[in-house]
Amino acid sequence: MIITIDVPLGGGRSYPVLVGAEAVAGLAAILPKSAKRVAVVTQASIPIDPSTWALGREARTFHIGEGEPHKTLSTIETLCSAWSRWGMSRNDVVVAVGGGLVTDVGGFAAACYHRGIAVIHVPTTLLGMIDAAIGGKTAVNLPEGKNLVGAYWQPTGVVCDTTFLTTLPAAELRSGWGELVKYHFLEPTVQALAGHLLPVDGPAVAPLDDAQPEDVQIARCVALKAAVVAADERESGLRACLNYGHTLAHALEIATGFELRHGEAVAIGLIYAAELGFETGRISAERVAEHRDILGARDLPMRPPPGLDRSELITLMGRDKKALDGITFVLDGPHGIETVTGVAGLAMEAALSRM
Ligand SMILES: NC(=O)c1ccc[n+]([C@@H]2O[C@H](COP(=O)([O-])OP(=O)(O)OC[C@H]3O[C@@H](n4cnc5c(N)ncnc54)[C@H](O)[C@@H]3O)[C@@H](O)[C@H]2O)c1
Numbered sequence: 614m615i616i617t618i619d620v621p622l623g624g625g626r627s628y629p630v631l632v633g634a635e636a637v638a639g640l641a642a643i644l645p646k647s648a649k650r651v652a653v654v655t656q657a658s659i660p661i662d663p664s665t666w667a668l669g670r671e672a673r674t675f676h677i678g679e680g681e682p683h684k685t686l687s688t689i690e691t692l693c694s695a696w697s698r699w700g701m702s703r704n705d706v707v708v709a710v711g712g713g714l715v716t717d718v719g720g721f722a723a724a725c726y727h728r729g730i731a732v733i734h735v736p737t738t739l740l741g742m743i744d745a746a747i748g749g750k751t752a753v754n755l756p757e758g759k760n761l762v763g764a765y766w767q768p769t770g771v772v773c774d775t776t777f778l779t780t781l782p783a784a785e786l787r788s789g790w791g792e793l794v795k796y797h798f799l800e801p802t803v804q805a806l807a808g809h810l811l812p813v814d815g816p817a818v819a820p821l822d823d824a825q826p827e828d829v830q831i832a833r834c835v836a837l838k839a840a841v842v843a844a845d846e847r848e849s850g851l852r853a854c855l856n857y858g859h860t861l862a863h864a865l866e867i868a869t870g871f872e873l874r875h876g877e878a879v880a881i882g883l884i885y886a887a888e889l890g891f892e893t894g895r896i897s898a899e900r901v902a903e904h905r906d907i908l909g910a911r912d913l914p915m916r917p918p919p920g921l922d923r924s925e926l927i928t929l930m931g932r933d934k935k936a937l938d939g940i941t942f943v944l945d946g947p948h949g950i951e952t953v954t955g956v957a958g959l960a961m962e963a964a965l966s967r968m
Pocket of ligand 1: 656658659660679680684711712713714715717737738739740741744745746747748749750751752760777778779780781782785788874875876
């Protein structure tokens, strides 16, 4: 069964996200009719061969490097130059096949080339399927920081073929679970604030309902993110709730030189956000314990790696680009998950100690 979720974009526009085993069979049908060429952006180590897909157009594969050091403007320039030499026009299409790194780079290159050409994301990691490929945020890193240059560039469609997850290394799959657990805590907030927008096909299930097949759980997360993005395409308000657990996560990624995977950092960040919620009197000890139980059951890390300097983490959290007014966090509380400004340094330190 292929589940289709339409992500509304405003102005009556939307794009489909196909989720399920062999969903890639639906890719050709969502390629723009105007496209004569398909530029597939992927990585050499991803064991998926797009040349076997019946795309019905001239297709070429462009490999990019692995790891955050390759998520750069220089990679964007290399891709755009290669497309130009091939004769890609503004009517052609990019298909980004990979994890969040590939969809971020492929999406941003598509946003820039000829001032913007169509892109379809084919995420091949769990994190990509439930998060990075949905919502239209694309970016590359600068030496000064992560994701500092980018664009909002909505895809023409997204194809989450769950058979691709069978080759994903266990650590990458676990990283995706870090984000999936975030959706578990976010769901009631999204239901309350944007529930009427939830365009989910099939049963409305909890993201962490293990009785459900994997593709239904993935589709549920896609639908939750779609609802938030639809309500707040440019991150002016509600969308910030997607950053639950991310303030410490970003600081940890920087402090460890990206040795921690994104979803692992988010898992630790979720525990920190819970402890901070407790320190600021917003949630109970039982709610903190719930965070620990759920993340622990999935074998996710729950405290910062040893040897990190606490004051450096606090400084980095203050510099997080999502900080709006003093130190801003996204915290759980009586009204659900929301942005909280002006969190005191003492509470931040106390929460770190509790980890
Ligand atoms: N745009 C957004 O909204 C958004 C949201 C979250 C994260 N991100 C970005 O996503 C990136 C992290 O994404 P990620 O966790 O998917 O990591 P990744 O893209 O770096 O992929 C992790 C590793 O898995 C390999 N891989 C991918 N698919 C595979 C498969 N099916 N089989 C075997 N190996 C496979 C890759 O080659 C890579 O080595 C970060 O750069 C982060 O900033 C973006």
